[in-house]
Amino acid sequence: MTVPRILVIDDEADLRELVEITLLKMGLDVDSAESLATARTLLREQEYALVLTDMRLPDGMGLELVREVAGTSRNTPIAVITAFGSADNAVTALKAGAFDYLSKPVGLDQLRLLVQSALRISAAPVAADKATPAMDGGTALRLMGESALMRDLRAQIVRLARSMAPIAISGESGSGKELAARDIHAQSARVDKPFVAVNCGAIPESLMEAEFFGYRKGAFTGAADDRDGFFQAANGGTLLLDEVADLPLAMQVKLLRAIQERRVRKVGATVEEPVDVRLISATHQDLAECVEKGRFRQDLYYRLNVIELRLPPLRERLDDIGMLADAILAKLAAPGARRTTLTPAALAALRAYAFPGNVRELENILERALAFANHDVIEVADLALRSASLPAGLPAAAPEPDLPAIVPAPLPPTWSAAAPAMVATPALPVALPDHLDQVEREIICRALGQTRFNRTQAAELLGISFRQLRYRMQRLDIHEPD
Numbered sequence: 001m002t003v004p005r006i007l008v009i010d011d012e013a014d015l016r017e018l019v020e021i022t023l024l025k026m027g028l029d030v031d032s033a034e035s036l037a038t039a040r041t042l043l044r045e046q047e048y049a050l051v052l053t054d055m056r057l058p059d060g061m062g063l064e065l066v067r068e069v070a071g072t073s074r075n076t077p078i079a080v081i082t083a084f085g086s087a088d089n090a091v092t093a094l095k096a097g098a099f100d101y102l103s104k105p106v107g108l109d110q111l112r113l114l115v116q117s118a119l120r121i122s123a124a125p126v127a128a129d130k131a132t133p134a135m136d137g138g139t140a141l142r143l144m145g146e147s148a149l150m151r152d153l154r155a156q157i158v159r160l161a162r163s164m165a166p167i168a169i170s171g172e173s174g175s176g177k178e179l180a181a182r183d184i185h186a187q188s189a190r191v192d193k194p195f196v197a198v199n200c201g202a203i204p205e206s207l208m209e210a211e212f213f214g215y216r217k218g219a220f221t222g223a224a225d226d227r228d229g230f231f232q233a234a235n236g237g238t239l240l241l242d243e244v245a246d247l248p249l250a251m252q253v254k255l256l257r258a259i260q261e262r263r264v265r266k267v268g269a270t271v272e273e274p275v276d277v278r279l280i281s282a283t284h285q286d287l288a289e290c291v292e293k294g295r296f297r298q299d300l301y302y303r304l305n306v307i308e309l310r311l312p313p314l315r316e317r318l319d320d321i322g323m324l325a326d327a328i329l330a331k332l333a334a335p336g337a338r339r340t341t342l343t344p345a346a347l348a349a350l351r352a353y354a355f356p357g358n359v360r361e362l363e364n365i366l367e368r369a370l371a372f373a374n375h376d377v378i379e380v381a382d383l384a385l386r387s388a389s390l391p392a393g394l395p396a397a398a399p400e401p402d403l404p405a406i407v408p409a410p411l412p413p414t415w416s417a418a419a420p421a422m423v424a425t426p427a428l429p430v431a432l433p434d435h436l437d438q439v440e441r442e443i444i445c446r447a448l449g450q451t452r453f454n455r456t457q458a459a460e461l462l463g464i465s466f467r468q469l470r471y472r473m474q475r476l477d478i479h480e481p482d
């Protein structure tokens with residue numbers, strides 16, 4: 001087996017030597033250069049498993065080399081060493097194609113971690129574009145779709161999977177942001193390590209720090225044992241910060257620090273611990289607008305938004321609807337049962353529908369339609385699409401079939417009998433949280449009733465995301481009637 005060879009470029013002899021010794025101790029071969037010119041000559045003559053370059057060199061900037069190496073078809077990973085506190089340089093290098101960076105003073109643990117990731121990347125073959133069904137039992141994860149937009153997206157994902165650069169995924173609710181993040185992880189050299197997805201909008205603010213960074217035994221009442229947080233759980237792997245725009249400002253500051261330092265401190269601990277986590281963030285909100293409105297910190301935005309990935313809404317890729325529908329119906333079919341199909345008119349109706357809830361809504365619509373379809377065929381009426389979205393000539397949904405009423409639990413006795421007689425406003429509830437839960441339960445049940453339990457549409461009616469609705473339904477114990 002050939003020993004991987006690393007090229008180190010730095011004009012500071014001390015630093016070069018430190019890096020060289022560390023790499024040699026790791027059993028690697030090392031070449032070194034003190035200028036861009038020497039590095040270019042070596043790169044023409046040799047294949048390297050990793051190029052590690054300082055940013056400032058006597059004859060130019062390391063960034064030039066990043067662009068040159070990233071621009072070749074060899075897929076050699078290149079990383080930069082940036083001056084202390086120079087976050088701008090790190091972000092610029094990642095955008096230019098560097099797979100990772102180290103800040104001065106160079107920590108040997110971090111150097112070793114970076115080298116190990118680079119070696120995994122250079123050993124991994126570049127994945128071909130296979131639109132493996134994402135719905136075949138949950139093993140394959142790739143985003144499906146044969147439209148040009150989806151092909152481009154998958155190609156982008158293959159490239160991005162080879163770097164450590166933070167990725168910000170944007171796109172409407174249900175367009176596949178989480179699936180894209182899982183796909184990036186699955187294609188990366190981190191695939192054997194955990195993928196942890198966190199819904200930032202669903203964690204109570206008071207628990208956030210403990211949930212993200214973990215806590216030490218006795219840090220607060222109820223902390224009976226030491227516990228890891230999301231960062232430790234995702235160590236070596238990928239952490240998806242979903243609904244990142246919902247992070248409270250105080251938590252944004254702590255997160256920024258963790259990203260910059262690549263270290264976290266458990267609540268109640270005195271020392272920080274290094275973490276090696278690839279960050280992906282996702283939101284259906286316009287994060288730049290959140291920054292403008294002062295709801296999201298600009299510095300954190302800048303760190304998370306190094307590379308942007310936009311998931312197109314389903315209505316921009318109508319060509320994918322047929323194959324997605326087939327795959328969803330196949331997934332929903334009972335084992336051994338005949339496959340249900342769409343009539344041409346039903347497919348045309350779907351292609352004309354706006355899909356505000358994107359692929360998730362398509363899943364939802366088909367799941368409900370299956371319950372109403374006769375003889376393994378789904379007609380336009382079974383889809384129960386909102387008529388405003390149907391094209392002329394297609395019949396709107398049939399009158400509502402008899403659906404079991406969604407009945408919220410009876411109102412608990414929360415109203416005080418002792419309301420002052422002269423005040424016309426209702427008495428105060430004696431237990432506010434119970435009362436608010438009851439009000440919320442009733443409103444959610446009404447919305448679900450109106451949409452025939454289409455959760456995507458119900459969430460839209462209520463102006464919340466699908467995930468927020470799902471979380472609230474779980475919390476309030478609301479289930480679809482049988």
Ligand SMILES: Nc1ncnc2c1ncn2[C@@H]1O[C@H](COP(=O)(O)OP(=O)(O)OP(=O)(O)O)[C@@H](O)[C@H]1O
Nearest residue numbers: 134143144173174175176177178179359360466467
């Ligand atoms: N291109 C696709 N191919 C196959 N399945 C998809 C695709 N896009 C989305 N899905 C499916 O649609 C559902 C919603 O996807 P996902 O959770 O990734 O969306 P999201 O954009 O993260 O939603 P939200 O903004 O509500 O969090 C999932 O069941 C996912 O498997």
